Amino acid sequence: MTAPVILAVDDDPTVRSAVEADLRDHYAEHYRVVGASSGDEALHALRRLRARDDPVALLLADQRMPGMTGVELLQHAVELYPDAKRALLTAYADTEAAIAAINDAGVDHYLLKPWHPPEERLYPVLDDLLETWRPPPLVADLRVIGHRWSPASHAVRQLLARNLVPYRWLDLEREPEATTLLELVGEDTAGLPVVVLGDGNAMSRPGLPELAQAVGLKVQAERATYDLVVIGAGPAGLAAGVYGASEGLSTLVVDQISAGGQAGTSSRIENYLGFPAGLSGADLTMRAHQQASRFGAEILTPVCAVRIDRVDPYRIVRLDDGSEVTASGVVVATGVSYRTLQVPGVEGLTGAGVYYAAGRSEALDHEGGEMFVIGGGNSAGQGAMFLTNHAAHVTLLVREPSLAGTMSRYLQEQLESADNLSIRYGTVVTEVKGSDHLEALVLAGGDGTTETVPADALFVFIGMAPRTDWVQPVVATDPAGFLLTGLEVGVRPQGWNVARQPLQLETSAPGVFAAGDVRAGSIKRVASAVGEGAMAVRFVHEHLANL
Incomplete structure (x- = not known):
């Protein structure tokens, strides 16, 4: 595949040359920088690139151009390259127009002129946009054959999609290739859904843990003992994973579906601090997952915790595959699930x-x-x-x-x-x-x-129901099932066997903390969940210091 394109558009030749020079200085090794002097010229270039099926990663357009403004250009460009990142280059006087473009036209970011020094005012913004740009694969190695009305097919596709695993969907009723591929791998419709792996091997009606392992997801812990085990990989759990691992704790994060939790399924989170254009749940998940992994946290999906046992001073977390891990501290961040609709049919x-x-x-x-x-x-x-x-x-x-x-x-x-x-x-x-x-x-x-x-x-x-039935024998909850923490559990709750009082975010079981939506009284917002996940690690340290 040819190098992805960064297209810079400005009608002022001096400004355009300066932008192109800065872009080439920083991105020439991995991207091809292309310039255009007007919106029309840029659209013509994009049509040529589309005809050759060349990838375009980023569009950077000046707002004040005659004939077609930068916002208008970026709106037209969506039809040709819907996945390209889009940034507006604008003067301070046009800030309101830039913000409106973010709100109304889906522009990802705006940059003020002058942007020098680029190391501070240009590259960090564009680096962030480019890191989250993911070109769709021309042909995914993984193929899923099934029926779109099949719940089993839906479960397989949901697992792959929520874990950001690229795949190609072949509906048996709509695509003749599906029947041909079934014959080639020696399967028939009785075994749907069928997953054909990149090496040509096929899996008929695979279990989700089996499929997860086959596509490279991590489903087994590397060690038996951890300083910190985090149950749930939504915003609170991933934040706990990031802070725990970055502060030197051996950290394991497990989630029964995928990293990201409910926030990971959101098409757009628009009120999260620091992202004026908003970001999708998938982008947030990918960023947090990469960050936690970079610091050394292990993340297992889809793996479900089914029980916590107290073997003081440790906690034994038992998993649905029959394995178990020992933890000095546990953060429960299992969030909530939507209540099922209880009507006929x-x-x-x-x-x-x-x-x-x-x-x-x-x-x-x-x-x-x-x-x-x-x-x-x-x-x-x-x-x-x-x-x-x-x-x-x-x-x-x-x-x-x-x-x-x-x-x-x-x-x-x-x-x-x-x-x-x-x-x-x-x-x-x-x-x-x-x-x-x-x-x-x-x-x-x-x-x-x-x-x-x-x-x-x-x-x-x-509605929302907390995922706490598996932990209730050990940890106290409110009548709705949310985990009680801090002062709400009392000075010395039943079974409390340490000299100190419960810490903030600590449950009725010493060393077991709760963060995010699963906690009684929590604010059901992404930002507050991230904050609680980080806070929980601070209290885990305090607990570990007293062991």
């Missing part, structure tokens, strides 16, 4: 039109369809906005009479401005209908009337 259609996350694979399966989202929180709003890029129409179903108090204002404004989205307040789903896949929903209004509407997909974001 749901159970048989989960994974076949009814979903509890709005990912790219689900959206593509229902491209151009009628999609419904249940929920009134930020996750529901983010999911609905993401789906507007793929659906003919999205309907957000909200039980309450308004979104005030449950959803951030910026998301409400985005929902209100979307052309192919509508909101139905005071509405609930009472039944889902379909044979092998979702076909219709029965909706009930506040006045008791019901209506049956055709539906291609339903995405459920209702």
Whole structure:
């Protein structure tokens, strides 16, 4: 593959030459720097690159250009290179226009002129954008053959997608190649889903841990004893992993699905400090995973902790494969899961039109369809906005009479401005209908009337339940199942056998801490979860000092 392109666009020849020179000084080894003097010239260059199937990693455009502004150029460029990172070069006087471009046009960043010295004001920003640019593989070595209405196929695809493993999906009903490939690997439709690995070997109806190991995910711990074991790899768990490993603790992080937790499935997190253009849950996950791994933390997925035993002063964490690890300190950061929709017809259609996350694979399966989202929180709003890029129409179903108090204002404004989205307040789903896949929903209004509407997909974001049943015999919870910590567990809770009082974020079991959404009284935001994960490590150190 040819080197990815960085395209710099400015109508001022002196500025353009300076930008190109700085870009070549820093990026010439791995990227090809191309310049253009206008929006039209840039689009012409992009069309030529697209015709040759050359990758484009970054577009850097000046805002004030005659004929076509930088924002207009970057908006047009999305049609040719939707995955390219986009940055605006602007004067201080155009800051408001740059911020509007981030909010309304999906621009990733803006840079103020002059940008010198580039080592401080140019390269760090562009390095960050380029590190998170991931060109889609031309041909993925991994292929998944299945039926789009199969829950088993959906589970396989979800595992790969949420762990950022590239694969090619071959729907048996839509792509003749699927049948041919089945014959070549000696499998038939009775064994669907079939995963064909890069070496040509096939796995028929693989278990998720078996598949994870086959595609290179880490599923077994390297050692028997750790200073710190973190259960859950959402924002709180990954933060604990980063801080624990960076401060010299031997650290193991395990998650039953994938790194990132629920935040990892978010299409756009727009209120996270330091990312004015927002970032996707996948980007946040990738950054945090890389950071924790760089410091030496081990991360296992999909691996589920099923029990914690006290063998004072240590804690034994037992895993679902029958293995166990010993820890001096434990951070429980298992987060919450969305409550399942309890209405007739749901159970048989989960994974076949009814979903509890709005990912790219689900959206593509229902491209151009009628999609419904249940929920009134930020996750529901983010999911609905993401789906507007793929659906003919999205309907957000909200039980309450308004979104005030449950959803951030910026998301409400985005929902209100979307052309192919509508909101139905005071509405609930009472039944889902379909044979092998979702076909219709029965909706009930506040006045008791019901209506049956055709539906291609339903995405459920209702309520939150903590994942704590596995730890409750050892750790105290509130009536809803959230873990009690600090002063809430009392001065000397039952079974407390150390001289000191419980530390902040410490549960009723000495040395077991809780962070993030799983903790009673926590603020359900990504930033607060990251903060609690970092804080928990500070208290783990204090606990270890007293062992």
